[in-house]
Amino acid sequence: MHELAVTRTINAPIAHVWQIMTERLAEWWCPKPWTTEIVRLDRRAGGVSNIVMHGPNGEEHQTPGLILAWSEGHHFAFTDAIAPGLIPAEAFMIGIWAIEAEGDxxxxxxxxxxxxxxxxxxxxxxxxxDGWSTVAEQLQSLCEQTAAEA
Structure with a gap:
């Protein structure tokens, strides 16, 4: 398998991390100063995803795709190999985002x-x-900050 991965240990409970991962996706999904626009995100296997990343100089990166898996509280997976409407697309990758409890x-x-x-x-x-590590750090920071405020 041709796999790349990043991991982080986040000082927050798994339920909190899942909530931030899924409900505040636009705040951590791409490295700042880029921003994320969630056009559509059907939170289920077979659902449509359409996320647009906007760069600081007007760049725009469209990422339409299909959600392959959505296991509430555990993981989700997207692919760009299938565009909305079940249209084959030029495949680049399958992305999988997962969390596991490690104590608290x-x-x-x-x-x-x-x-x-x-x-x-x-x-x-x-x-x-660099990019996926930055995103992981952004998620970690957001989760830890909001967990401390709760």
Whole structure:
């Protein structure tokens, strides 16, 4: 498998992390100063996803796709291989975002699985580790800050 991953231990309970991951997705989904627009997110396997990332210089990155899995409180997975309307698209990856309880803390893992070695290398060259690590840090910070306020 052509897989890349990042993990973080978040100092917040799993239910809180799941809530932030899913209900406040736009706040952590892409590295700042980029912003995220959730056009559509059907929270179920087979549901449509359409997320747009906006760059600080007017860039726009559309990511329509299909939700492959949605296990409430545990994980969700998207692919860009199938566009809304069950239209085949040029496949780049399957993304999986999962959490596990570790006592009163939460282990967050984000995985990108690619069809080919070339696609995985392209993702590395695009800055996978920096980008996905930054996103994980943003999620961690948001979860820990809001957990402390609760």
């Amino acid at each position: 803390r939460t282990r967050y893992t984000a995985v990108a699985r690619h069809w080919t070695e070339e696609a995985m290398q392209q993702h590395l060259e695009m800055g996978f580790h």
